[in-house]
Amino acid sequence: MHTLTQLYRVKGWLLFAGALLLLAVIVPLLNLAVLPDHPLHVPDHMITLLGRILCYAMVALAMDLIWGYAGILSLGHGLFFALGGYAMGMHLMREIGRDGVYGSDLPDFMVFLDWKELPWYWYGSEHFGFALLMVVLAPGLLAFVFGYFAFRSRVKGVYFSIITQALTFAFMLLFFRNETGFGGNNGFTDFKRILGFSLADPRTKVSLYVITACTLFAVLLLCRFIVCSKLGRVLTAVRDAESRLMFSGYDPLHYKLFVWTLSAALCGIAGALYVPQIGIINPSEMSPANSIEIAVWVALGGRGSLTGAMVGAGIVNGAKSWLTVAFPELWLYFLGLLFILVTLFIPKGVMGVMSAWRSRR
Amino acid sequence: MNAASSFIKLQYLLSLLCVLLTGRAWALDADTLGILAAADTAQRIVAIEKIVNTADAAALPALEALLAGALHIGDANVIVILTPQGAVDPLTAKAVTPLPRNLQKVSINNRIRQRLNSALAALKLAAPERAVRLAAAGELQKNASAALLPLIERRIQVEQDAAVKALLLAARASLQLNAPEREVRLKAIHDLAQSPSNHTKSLLLARLGNDAVPLETDAQVRRALQSALAEVDIRLKWVGYLNHAFNGLSLGSVLLLAALGLAITFGLMGIINMAHGELLMIGAYTTYVVQILFKNYWPAAFDGYLLAAVPASFITAALVGMALERSVIRHLYGRPLETLLATWGISLLLIQTVRVLFGAQNVEVANPSWMSGGWAVMTGLVLPYNRVVIILFALFVVVLVWALLNRTRLGLFVRAVTQNRGMAGCMGIPTAKVDVLTFGLGSGIAGLGGCALSQIGNVGPELGQGYIVDSFMVVVLGGVGQLAGTVIAALGLGEVNKFLEPYAGAVLGKIIILALIIAFIQKRPQGLFALKGRSAES
Numbered sequence: 001m002h003t004l005t006q007l008y009r010v011k012g013w014l015l016f017a018g019a020l021l022l023l024a025v026i027v028p029l030l031n032l033a034v035l036p037d038h039p040l041h042v043p044d045h046m047i048t049l050l051g052r053i054l055c056y057a058m059v060a061l062a063m064d065l066i067w068g069y070a071g072i073l074s075l076g077h078g079l080f081f082a083l084g085g086y087a088m089g090m091h092l093m094r095e096i097g098r099d100g101v102y103g104s105d106l107p108d109f110m111v112f113l114d115w116k117e118l119p120w121y122w123y124g125s126e127h128f129g130f131a132l133l134m135v136v137l138a139p140g141l142l143a144f145v146f147g148y149f150a151f152r153s154r155v156k157g158v159y160f161s162i163i164t165q166a167l168t169f170a171f172m173l174l175f176f177r178n179e180t181g182f183g184g185n186n187g188f189t190d191f192k193r194i195l196g197f198s199l200a201d202p203r204t205k206v207s208l209y210v211i212t213a214c215t216l217f218a219v220l221l222l223c224r225f226i227v228c229s230k231l232g233r234v235l236t237a238v239r240d241a242e243s244r245l246m247f248s249g250y251d252p253l254h255y256k257l258f259v260w261t262l263s264a265a266l267c268g269i270a271g272a273l274y275v276p277q278i279g280i281i282n283p284s285e286m287s288p289a290n291s292i293e294i295a296v297w298v299a300l301g302g303r304g305s306l307t308g309a310m311v312g313a314g315i316v317n318g319a320k321s322w323l324t325v326a327f328p329e330l331w332l333y334f335l336g337l338l339f340i341l342v343t344l345f346i347p348k349g350v351m352g353v354m355s356a357w358r359s360r361r
Numbered sequence: 362m363n364a365a366s367s368f369i370k371l372q373y374l375l376s377l378l379c380v381l382l383t384g385r386a387w388a389l390d391a392d393t394l395g396i397l398a399a400a401d402t403a404q405r406i407v408a409i410e411k412i413v414n415t416a417d418a419a420a421l422p423a424l425e426a427l428l429a430g431a432l433h434i435g436d437a438n439v440i441v442i443l444t445p446q447g448a449v450d451p452l453t454a455k456a457v458t459p460l461p462r463n464l465q466k467v468s469i470n471n472r473i474r475q476r477l478n479s480a481l482a483a484l485k486l487a488a489p490e491r492a493v494r495l496a497a498a499g500e501l502q503k504n505a506s507a508a509l510l511p512l513i514e515r516r517i518q519v520e521q522d523a524a525v526k527a528l529l530l531a532a533r534a535s536l537q538l539n540a541p542e543r544e545v546r547l548k549a550i551h552d553l554a555q556s557p558s559n560h561t562k563s564l565l566l567a568r569l570g571n572d573a574v575p576l577e578t579d580a581q582v583r584r585a586l587q588s589a590l591a592e593v594d595i596r597l598k599w600v601g602y603l604n605h606a607f608n609g610l611s612l613g614s615v616l617l618l619a620a621l622g623l624a625i626t627f628g629l630m631g632i633i634n635m636a637h638g639e640l641l642m643i644g645a646y647t648t649y650v651v652q653i654l655f656k657n658y659w660p661a662a663f664d665g666y667l668l669a670a671v672p673a674s675f676i677t678a679a680l681v682g683m684a685l686e687r688s689v690i691r692h693l694y695g696r697p698l699e700t701l702l703a704t705w706g707i708s709l710l711l712i713q714t715v716r717v718l719f720g721a722q723n724v725e726v727a728n729p730s731w732m733s734g735g736w737a738v739m740t741g742l743v744l745p746y747n748r749v750v751i752i753l754f755a756l757f758v759v760v761l762v763w764a765l766l767n768r769t770r771l772g773l774f775v776r777a778v779t780q781n782r783g784m785a786g787c788m789g790i791p792t793a794k795v796d797v798l799t800f801g802l803g804s805g806i807a808g809l810g811g812c813a814l815s816q817i818g819n820v821g822p823e824l825g826q827g828y829i830v831d832s833f834m835v836v837v838l839g840g841v842g843q844l845a846g847t848v849i850a851a852l853g854l855g856e857v858n859k860f861l862e863p864y865a866g867a868v869l870g871k872i873i874i875l876a877l878i879i880a881f882i883q884k885r886p887q888g889l890f891a892l893k894g895r896s897a898e899s
Binding site for chain 1: 633635689692693697698699700701702703705706707708709710712713716717826829830833834837868869871872875876878879880882884
């Protein structure tokens with residue numbers, strides 16, 4: 001109980017519970033229990049959209065942890081997101097079974113490539129538990145190895161950002177190749193079911209959505225726990241004065257490596273929740289543009305504020321889904337201006353503006 | 362091609378003159394023409410070979426028309442060549458009016474087409490232009506029929522140009538490789554070894570036969586064949602290396618042009634400009650606009666449009682860059698991560714603006730005619746002129762940047778401000794102004810790079826996105842603030858890329874390079890050429 005009061009004060013917990021209630025209980029009920037012609041009905045496509053935004057909010061949390069608190073700007077978080085998605089996608093491909101176009105045990109794209117058997121790295125993907133493990137392990141291990149070498153040789157600042165960008169770019173090229181064994185250009189799609197439940201069934205969709213919402217709030221608590229702990233203080237010190245921290249006897253390597261790997265694993269989880277709801281994963285998720293967009297969610301919401309990161313992801317992606325349909329040619333202008341204006345005029349993001357407004361009152 | 366066709370006209374007139382002076386009979390008479398147009402394949406081939414051995418250039422128009430499908434036959438077996446201007450008599454080159462009725466195309470099959478190709482090449486061997494003879498000899502070397510042997514022999518006697526003669530020797534050798542006389546075969550093998558190409562190699566291998574059914578039975582000739590094959594293999598390998606080296610140099614110079622501007626804005630000023638690729642794109646689009654203007658208003662000088670496009674793209678990109686510095690980047694000095702995000706936003710705005718102005722599709726930028734074609738250094742090694750020009754242009758830009766930074770007052774100021782801003786300000790250097798000018802210079806050089814890129818690749822709104830990762834890699838690899846490092850990193854990356862490509866494939870090669878760079882930066886975070894001393898620690 002003691003730690004719980006450390007995480008949020010009473011008002012914070014009330015807000016937390018309210019948001020959780022709204023997103024994880026009321027919205028699904030409005031979708032399932034309210035008749036479609038009722039004004040309060042939440043249509044199915046809205047559930048999918050909300051589910052997607054919640055996944056992005058989880059990515060934003062992971063990004064905020066590493067950028068907002070430890071001051072390390074990663075331009076490769078889209079890669080970890082996509083790796084988690086691919087790990088889940090592999091399992092979903094296996095669950096299609098013989099219901100594919102070619103009626104083969106192998107995924108359709110392998111039949112198309114005239115492959116006779118599964119490559120070794122597909123072994124085990126038929127087990128859901130193994131897939132869940134890979135969702136965390138694949139991005140986590142990559143981040144661990146990459147981070148270990150990068151942080152050990154004290155690559156930092158923009159150099160780190162640029163090589164993470166190169167990393168995701170390299171992986172994108174790799175996954176675009178048919179020979180890599182992940183479906184090339186098209187990636188994975190045409191999923192049929194998850195754990196035996198049909199993905200076309202609205203109830204499955206709502207269930208996935210509820211799982212996503214609950215996971216998001218669990219991740220939020222975890223992140224909150226980390227930033228409130230002593231570890232969180234060290235991370236803030238890494239951001240603000242790394243040399244001074246080193247002179248005080250701390251080795252930043254372990255702290256940075258831990259939070260970097262954790263952040264990557266959280267992205268992987270978000271990707272794994274994203275894929276069954278959206279129904280497709282392909283290498284364009286790894287494009288450098290996607291990863292850098294994550295940074296603007298966090299910057300808009302407010303770096304160093306977990307709630308802010310989630311709010312930022314919600315605002316930008318909400319605007320994206322509306323603008324790309326209503327005014328497709330305006331979307332890039334909006335996004336570009338957002339990048340410029342946020343960095344120039346509201347460096348602390350929406351949360352910073354709100355707290356400044358509150359303190360003035 | 363133009364030269365070739367005007368040459369044909371000239372030849373035609375000359376031979377007409379010859380006929381008039383000597384009264385020599387036409388090689389191409391109405392009967393032969395009739396056979397060419399109507400008879401069966403075997404007869405037509407005999408006719409073609411007869412024409413060739415008389416070496417009469419007057420037959421060229423008819424043969425070319427036959428090959429191109431322009432030869433038509435009408436009522437009463439009147440044969441004409443159809444051109445966009447009207448019908449022409451193949452014998453007299455005079456216009457035929459009115460058009461014969463019921464014109465039908467004279468069709469040919471592949472066997473005749475092949476004979477026609479070599480026959481045309483043989484006829485062109487006597488051309489006065491070296492380029493035409495070279496092309497003809499190259500064609501003959503690839504496929505010649507035994508009937509052309511006497512003609513090739515005659516040309517070998519009189520040919521003065523070494524390159525053409527070598528090709529002719531190779532053509533003769535490939536015909537004589539299967540000769541019954543041992544001496545002739547040995548000579549042919551010797552000649553073939555002098556002109557290494559995959560074609561030569563397959564000829565030699567074919568003559569050797571396979572292990573089960575050896576075609577060549579004479580032991581001495583077999584030995585000669587084997588040593589010739591070994592020699593051809595070695596020379597082919599070297600030609601391959603030279604090709605890789607040239608392609609690497611070419612790619613390296615492209616990378617260099619893309620990265621040089623960045624070496625100034627990022628390397629010297631420390632500004633992470635993610636919109637750098639879009640400045641390249643602006644340079645390329647400026648070239649496109651200049652090209653359109655020349656096409657519409659001054660078509661006579663179209664070949665010179667690049668001369669105007671180079672300064673235009675420099676100025677446009679520099680102005681855009683200076684505007685960016687004044688409006689956005691200046692407010693973010695000392696906050697590199699924020700600069701990165703803001704300039705990324707700028708790049709999105711620029712891309713979308715170009716899309717709105719010019720459309721989302723790629724636009725067509727034509728090479729001026731003097732940049733098309735290539736320089737044949739040796740068999741199998743042709744250097745395209747546009748690549749050569751780009752390498753020279755990259756060299757020019759490097760020298761320009763070096764001179765600007767090290768030999769001008771502005772360069773002195775730039776170096777002073779980047780080394781110690783406060784002290785430079787105290788000495789009376791207008792630091793803010795120098796910042797704008799330096800950023801403008803870096804952007805302008807990106808514009809020059811874009812102008813060069815427009816000559817070898819597609820020009821579209823996403824042009825810059827493809828180069829941004831590469832150019833940052835070059836600058837980081839070369840070491841920040843080091844012009845020499847940038848040059849060596851760019852050329853090195855280009856070479857490594859092209860030498861890896863044949864073994865790993867283009868995409869995998871690129872991935873390996875990125876992995877190597879990432880590994881390298883771990884080892885030497887300051888780049889290849891790290892600054893030593895106090896300025897190294899920032």
